[in-house]
Amino acid sequence: MILLTGGAGYIGAVAVRELLDKGYAVRVFDKLIFGERPLDEVRTRIELIQGDLNQFDDALLDGVDAVIHLAGLSNDPTAEFNPEANRRLNTDATRALGEACKRKGIGRFIFASSCSIYDRGMMAEDVLQDEDSPVEPRAAYATSKYLAERALLELADDRFRPVLIRQGTVYGWSPRMRYDLVVNTFVRSAFERGRLTVHCGGEMWRPLVDVYDVSKCYLACLHADLDAIGGQIFNLSYKNFRILELAHWVRKALEGILPVEIDVQYGNHTARDYRVSTK
Numbered sequence: 001m002i003l004l005t006g007g008a009g010y011i012g013a014v015a016v017r018e019l020l021d022k023g024y025a026v027r028v029f030d031k032l033i034f035g036e037r038p039l040d041e042v043r044t045r046i047e048l049i050q051g052d053l054n055q056f057d058d059a060l061l062d063g064v065d066a067v068i069h070l071a072g073l074s075n076d077p078t079a080e081f082n083p084e085a086n087r088r089l090n091t092d093a094t095r096a097l098g099e100a101c102k103r104k105g106i107g108r109f110i111f112a113s114s115c116s117i118y119d120r121g122m123m124a125e126d127v128l129q130d131e132d133s134p135v136e137p138r139a140a141y142a143t144s145k146y147l148a149e150r151a152l153l154e155l156a157d158d159r160f161r162p163v164l165i166r167q168g169t170v171y172g173w174s175p176r177m178r179y180d181l182v183v184n185t186f187v188r189s190a191f192e193r194g195r196l197t198v199h200c201g202g203e204m205w206r207p208l209v210d211v212y213d214v215s216k217c218y219l220a221c222l223h224a225d226l227d228a229i230g231g232q233i234f235n236l237s238y239k240n241f242r243i244l245e246l247a248h249w250v251r252k253a254l255e256g257i258l259p260v261e262i263d264v265q266y267g268n269h270t271a272r273d274y275r276v277s278t279k
Contacts, residue, residue, distance in 0.1 A: 009070060201265075
C-alpha cells in the first residue's frame with residue numbers, strides 16, 4: 001500500500017494513475033480543496049481519505065509500505081499571502097508526517113521538494129547548481145520546502161530513509177490542471193488571447209520537467225535500493241530553458257493551430273532565475 005498525500009492535486013492526479021497502472025494499492029490523503037473530480041476516473045480503485053495534513057492521524061499509516069508526500073501549498077502567491085500557514089503546512093506538517101512514519105516503521109518516504117530553493121534572483125551569479133550547492137532561499141514557499149528538507153534529513157537513520165526530490169517547474173496535462181506554471185500559462189494565454197507576455201526580457205532560467213516524468217521518478221524511487229538513494233537529495237529536471245525560449249517553443253508547437261504573438265517587456269529584476277544540474 002502506498003500513501004499518496006495530495007493525490008487529488010496537479011501532480012498527484014497523474015501519479016495516482018501511474019501507481020495503479022503498475023499494480024500498487026493506493027491510499028490518497030487530500031484536503032480536496034478542488035473537489036474529487038480529478039480522481040473520478042479511478043475513484044473505485046483507490047482508498048480516498050479527506051483530511052487536513054495539520055491534523056494527521058497515525059492510523060492513516062496502517063498497512064502502508066511507503067509514502068509519497070505531495071500535499072502542501074504549492075506556489076509563491078499563496079505562500080506570500082499567508083507565510084505562517086504556508087510554514088505550518090509545508091514544513092511543520094511534513095516534519096510531523098516524517099515522525100509518524102518513523103514511529104510506524106515506514107522507511108521509504110519520497111518528498112516532493114522544489115528547485116526554487118536555488119533561486120537567488122536575476123542579479124545573482126549565473127551558475128549551474130547541483131545538490132551540493134549552497135542555497136539561500138528567499139521566498140516563503142522555497143524557504144518552507146528547504147526547512148522541510150532539513151527536518152526530514154534530521155530524522156533520517158537506518159530505519160527512516162527519506163528521498164528528497166527537488167523538482168523543476170512542472171508542465172503538461174493533468175486531470176487537475178494548473179495554469180500558474182510557465183508553460184501551462186503560455187499555452188492557456190495562446191488560446192485565450194493569441195499573445196504571450198514575457199517579463200524581464202525573458203532572460204530568466206527555469207529547469208523544466210513533464211508531469212508524467214515526475215510520476216515516473218516516484219516509481220523509480222519506490223523500486224530503487226534504499227541503500228543507494230535513502231537520505232539523499234536529487235534534482236529532477238529535463239533541461240534548463242530561458243523563459244523567452246519557452247515562449248518561442250510554445251508558439252512553434254501551435255503553428256498551424258492558431259497564430260501567436262510574443263510581447264517582451266523589460267525593467268523588472270525581481271523575477272526568479274536559476275539553472276540546475278541533473279547529472
